[in-house]
Amino acid sequence: MRIATARVDGVVTTVVDRGEGWHTSKASALDIVTGADPGPGRWVEEGGLEYLLPYRPPTIHGIGLNFADTVAEMGWETPTKPYLFPKLSSAACGPHDDIVVDPELSTRVDWEAELGVIIGRPAKSVPVGEAMSYVAGYLAANDISARDLQEQDGQWVRGKGLDTFCPLGPWVVTADEVADPQRVAIRTWVNGRLMQDGSTASMIYGVAELVSYCSSFFTLAPGDVILSGTPAGCGDFRTPAVALRAGDVIEVEVAGLGRQRSHVSAPL
Template identity: 35%
Template sequence: MRLVTFTDGMGARVGALDSSGAVRDITAVDSSLPRDMLGLIASGRMPAIGDAPVVPEARLLAPIPRTPKNVFCVGKNYHEHAKEFAGSGFDGGAKDVVPPFPVVFSKPHTSIIATGEPILGHLDPTGGLDYEGELGVVIGKGGRGIAKADSLKHVFGYTIINDVTARHLQKRHSQWVLGKGLDSFCPMGPAILTADEVPDPAKLTLTTWVNGEQRQHASVSDLIFDIPTLIEAISAGITLEPGDVIATGTPVGVGIGFSPPRFLASGDVVRIEVPGIGMLENRVA
């Protein structure tokens, strides 16, 4: 099932996308369901579309407009992108092209926007705006010290993330929060594909286009540190909560990988697709 958060002038609530892409109001047929995504995830309930009515004026919000904590992000987690980043001059002199352990940073919830909302490019005064298409993992059952063997039991579903980055700020400050955590720099959506629909997340693929030109295409199986490893590493000392999101890293093909770099400009459109989840599309304002 593809679950969404939407609004239609009657308040934000959870819904589901049917096979045609229409939004159906699942709370209209079961008033006991939580109306927000975090509440639904924490409840452990899996709704059914059934006779849920179509909402013709629905506008999609980010599936989780405000995560319990900052969005967890993983850097340099595809082999070819790790090489690309190391050779770009923006890596801050890191010694290891391929990191020996997951590189984890975070983006604040104020960076989260929905598909269709503008990326506020003017917040990067340095002119180094870049895109990073990524698969996002949504935690269902929380916990600390989650073992790899049990990790996928803690996954509620999967979404798409654009880890928008101000490259010069990223390099200038060494730590990545200021380069990656600006308002609107975490487009998310359009939906959460529930884990029961994804027996093996490694078989998912991700493709990114900029103004219709394909820039990235990879299989999730190419991750250096796979999803179970990431969940184990993050939860070792940080309690994961229902609705926490982990962005798993971006493949080769980002703007700084070109010579010269191909940074985003006002009016550019970034579209990211993971079959089964849908398309996340945002224009640079």
């Protein structure tokens, strides 16, 4: 099942697709993701949907340095355990919202296309072998990052947490529709140029390991999103480096989970 929040004929509503096209629902996207029955609804044409942020996650858990090709590109040591960082919920925005880049705050803003993993029920101290039963679904994510702020701070809260720094969507796909989350293609284009072309097969720690590891430290709540890492091809690690600027267009596609298209803008 696909689940989205969209503007339909000027009205914001939840829409679901159970294989027969999009239908409206009175339930919220988050409630449906975490198990609520969407109920009956009216059919709507896909071409008439304006996709918005599917829902605002309670917490976004970032995972750094989790793709072997990315670690090799950076010339860093392979982590011996997942590298965790917080990604503020307020950073989340829709799949076609502007990414606001303020040169007064950062001049090295980068992209990171990722598979977002959605938690469906409270998870604490979950064994790896049981972890996938806590996954409700997946969505495309872009972990926008201010590399200069990350370097200045030595930790990543500010560099990862600016408003609009986490486009999500366009929709959620329930876990039963993703045959193997470790075989999902991830691609990024900037101004039409392919920048990332990878696969979750390159993940150092798989989805089950990430859920288990995170839950060993804190309770994962229904609707929480784990950003599972990004493949090689980010702008800051290129020679010469590439940074996002106002006027750029960035597209992120996670196979089976839809495609984002975001404009980069300056602050109003």
